[in-house]
Amino acid sequence: MKTISFTSKMDDIIKSEHSYMNLSVSHLIEKSVAKGEGLLTDSGSLSANTGKYTGRSPKDKFVVREQESENMIDWDSNQPINEDVFDRLYTKVLDYLKGINERYVFKGFAGADPESRLPLQVINEYAWHNLFAQQLFIQPSADELQNHSPEFTVISAPGFKADPAVDGTNSEAFIILSFKKKVVLIGGTKYAGEMKKSIFTVMNYLLPKKDILSMHCSANVGLEGDVALFFGLSGTGKTTLSNDPNRKLIGDDEHGWSDNGVFNIEGGCYAKTIHLSKEKEPQIWNAIGYGAVLENVVVNDTTREPDYDDNRLTENTRAAYSIDNVPNVIMPSVAGHPNTIVFLTADAFGVLPPISKLTKEQAMYHFLSGYTSKLAGTERGVTAPEATFSTCFGSPFLPLAATVYAEMLGKKIDEHQVDVYLVNTGWTGGPYGEGDRINLNYTRAMVQAALQGELRHEETMTDPIFGLHMPLHCPGVPDHVLQPNKTWENQEAYEEKAKLLAEKFKENFKKFDDVSEKIKAAGPR
DSSP states (O other), rough: HHHHHHHHHHHHHSSSEEEEOOOOOHHHHHHHHTSSSSSEEEEEEEEEEOOOSSSGGGGGEEEOTTTTTTTOOOTTSOOOOOOHHHHHHHHHHHHHHTTSSHHHHHHHOSSSSSOOOEEEEEEEESSHHHHHHHHHSSSOOOOOHHHHOOOOEEEETOOOOOOOHHOOOSSSEEEETTTTTTEEESSSSOOOOHHHHHHHHHHHHHHHHHOOEEEEEEEEEEETSSSEEEOOOTTTTTHHHOOTSEEEEEEEEEEEETTTEEEEEOOOEEOOOOOOOHHHHHHHHHSOTTOOOEESOEEOTTTTTTTTTSSSSSOOEEEEEEEGSSSSBBBBSSSSOOEEEEEEEOOOOOOOOOOEEEHHHHHHHHHHHHHEOTTTSSSSTTSSOOEEOGGGGOOOOOOOOOOHHHHHHHHHHHHTTTTTEEEEOHHHHHHHTEEEEEHHHHHHHHHHHHHHHTTTTTOEEEEETTOOOEEEEBTBOOOGGSSSSOOOOEEEEEEHHHHHEEEEEEEETTTTTSOHHHHHHTOOO
């Protein structure tokens, strides 16, 4: 009886005459502008501000502790919340939505592979949030919409603010995933990215159960059908390097790898726009047209031109747009098995090689590590470069133990004989502030050589500290650049920095005490 009541409350909201189903882009823009949610820019995109929350709120994200999933969730990395707390909040949120004049519903999919896609629906308080969902998830055809049966629901009510003392949350904001009820409940925050990343978290739970590896990466495909994956945290060049005019984009952020090959989980892109320029990133610039959604971008009141250099609201300005807006893209967003995997890191210590070929064990080690550097000034309190590690290059979105994903990756690397490279897009000749950023043209040449198989049989030497296999030659790159110690004038200073970073890797990897000795031995020596 409790389950019937649970679903019937949601059905009442969806079927109400005050709920609008899969409205067109034009209708959603009109609704949003009329209600003062956002304004139309000169390019036809819709601009909206998210107020207090200009980014994800990880301390307010919970997974419901339920019997069905309790033994599968990694509770060291995911905050539990009681099932009764979720049920009470769910009822409050639906009562709140029932009391407002209009609601918006989008029905679509996550996952471009029809065999494993997730039918989903998104219920929104705001029209612009529904437009965001329409841009980021996969649109159904008319027939698919007619026969759509959602298996997961996102309910977003930013206007409902929780009372932590009463509702059991940490603040007014909450993002709660119930795998039993198949619901993501969001309140108290207008940041639209919570919807996108919540569904990615859901897919990170569901896909491995089908023996499909879910991945936080970009992907593209060459003219010969060769597929490449690019893993990397913010600032490593993932978007820049995966957008190659000679290769077609599969997707820029979330993918699955099944027995059929690679597929995009999303139907759109969610790009950072701070300091965006038409000259440097024309593909993103041109994609921000009709139907795209800008978040926290300052717009000129008179001309309605976005000012991408203005960070007064946040550094985390964003654009959400359909992948249909990208010209050099493969549709549908599916391709074969990867030939090459590239792990990207921006090493501010200046000691990692610009490119290294990894063994399978090294690939698993660096996948679990997910290393890059935070730079001074990027966050409050960061006064010098800091090593940062994000497991599988996406730890906030992993409901299962990290080793589940790493073991799947290792198995697939073996099965499909994939070449794996670690590419450092950071500093050379010294650390940040002393050395120089590695020349982007050199990085492009190295990545191109890796993708074309030119480094597969190239002679390598082993870095004595990190154990990485560095090619001695690469077309278009001076030989001395390939060995980081040769770019430093002071060898003692180089060795000191290298050993410092090596110790940070070792300290971080202590939490993976359940991996094999071979993987542990694949890290710095």
